Amino acid sequence: MTEGMTHVERVMAALTNEKADRLPAYPIACGVNRKLLNGGKGVSYRDWCHDPKLFAQAFIEGQKYFDFDFAIGLMDLSVMAGDLGAHVRMDEENTPFVDKHIVNSLEDYEKFVVPDIKKGRSGVLIEGTRIYSQALAGQVITAGFLEGPLLALSQTAGAERMFLDMFTDPSAIHKALKVITEYDAEMVKAFGTTGCNGLCWDYLWANYSCLGDAEYGEFEEPYATKLNKLTGENGMALAIHNCADLPHLDTQIKKFKPAIYSMAYYPLIPGSPSASEVIEKGYADNCLVAGQIDPQLFIRGTVEKISKVTSDLCHEVKTALCKRNLNARYCIASGCEVPPDINTKLENIKAVVDVTKKEGRLN
Numbered sequence: 001m002t003e004g005m006t007h008v009e010r011v012m013a014a015l016t017n018e019k020a021d022r023l024p025a026y027p028i029a030c031g032v033n034r035k036l037l038n039g040g041k042g043v044s045y046r047d048w049c050h051d052p053k054l055f056a057q058a059f060i061e062g063q064k065y066f067d068f069d070f071a072i073g074l075m076d077l078s079v080m081a082g083d084l085g086a087h088v089r090m091d092e093e094n095t096p097f098v099d100k101h102i103v104n105s106l107e108d109y110e111k112f113v114v115p116d117i118k119k120g121r122s123g124v125l126i127e128g129t130r131i132y133s134q135a136l137a138g139q140v141i142t143a144g145f146l147e148g149p150l151l152a153l154s155q156t157a158g159a160e161r162m163f164l165d166m167f168t169d170p171s172a173i174h175k176a177l178k179v180i181t182e183y184d185a186e187m188v189k190a191f192g193t194t195g196c197n198g199l200c201w202d203y204l205w206a207n208y209s210c211l212g213d214a215e216y217g218e219f220e221e222p223y224a225t226k227l228n229k230l231t232g233e234n235g236m237a238l239a240i241h242n243c244a245d246l247p248h249l250d251t252q253i254k255k256f257k258p259a260i261y262s263m264a265y266y267p268l269i270p271g272s273p274s275a276s277e278v279i280e281k282g283y284a285d286n287c288l289v290a291g292q293i294d295p296q297l298f299i300r301g302t303v304e305k306i307s308k309v310t311s312d313l314c315h316e317v318k319t320a321l322c323k324r325n326l327n328a329r330y331c332i333a334s335g336c337e338v339p340p341d342i343n344t345k346l347e348n349i350k351a352v353v354d355v356t357k358k359e360g361r362l363n
């Protein structure tokens, strides 16, 4: 009896490699869900990301409208930088971004202080996660979303500067990373009280285009290992998102052992791992891998185009899983967040879910 499972049953089956009715589906639609609020008139990005109730309601409405298998509460990647003191440019409708970093000299890395996580957008993120996790409990698997230490530091200090300073004065970088890890640890403990089932980490810099194993092993792995452990200790499943072109899969999947790994695919970059390669190389053996539809297709593609891409991905994945003797160990998802842009087509998000319901069927 595997036909017509509930979302939770399907995801639990996928996570434990039991038989499931179909592949799970989760285009990473987060900020874009705000378009469903206010009776379909929507609310601005600015309002959405400052109000825990609006933040949460978008995920609740998104679930009702799209019928996802997960709800993962990503806000954007300038939450921590902003609360650490960097200036965030906040337009009405665009994803906010840091336009003034706070590191102008090596000494500035020593000035980092853990902010009050009840204030600022950290507080909105925690309280918003609490509201949608409780509202969606039992309906879907929910997860909070948090920036890893190296990502938060690059957003606060500026990525270019941080990568240069890593070589000139690694100890300065470590001082800042220690403080950001404490900040992350406080966030983990707070997420642990919200009722979310998992916590999804954005460990973006595990990317061979930027860092080798030695550098990643020095500048993030020890901090991430500690935070991953803390995630479990606070009752949440470990999920990782990394939309790098050349992700460190051995470290992030085999060593970190997340329950879910969300990744992207860059067909034009040699060595970027496709869905079937990831499965064939054994990375889905003990982990639910999610990916890898190009997020730009949600703005630029037609329903027909994105339906074809989704259908092709379902078949590619099912063939690879079958060869490896795996069940539903792949979630049809976007490679990164569906752009929260006002021009993103909601019908394209719906198409990914609806096509997966048919073409992702397993027997």
Ligand SMILES: [Zn+2]
Residues within 6 Å of the ligand: 241, 242, 243, 335, 336, 337
């Ligand atoms: Zn991403």
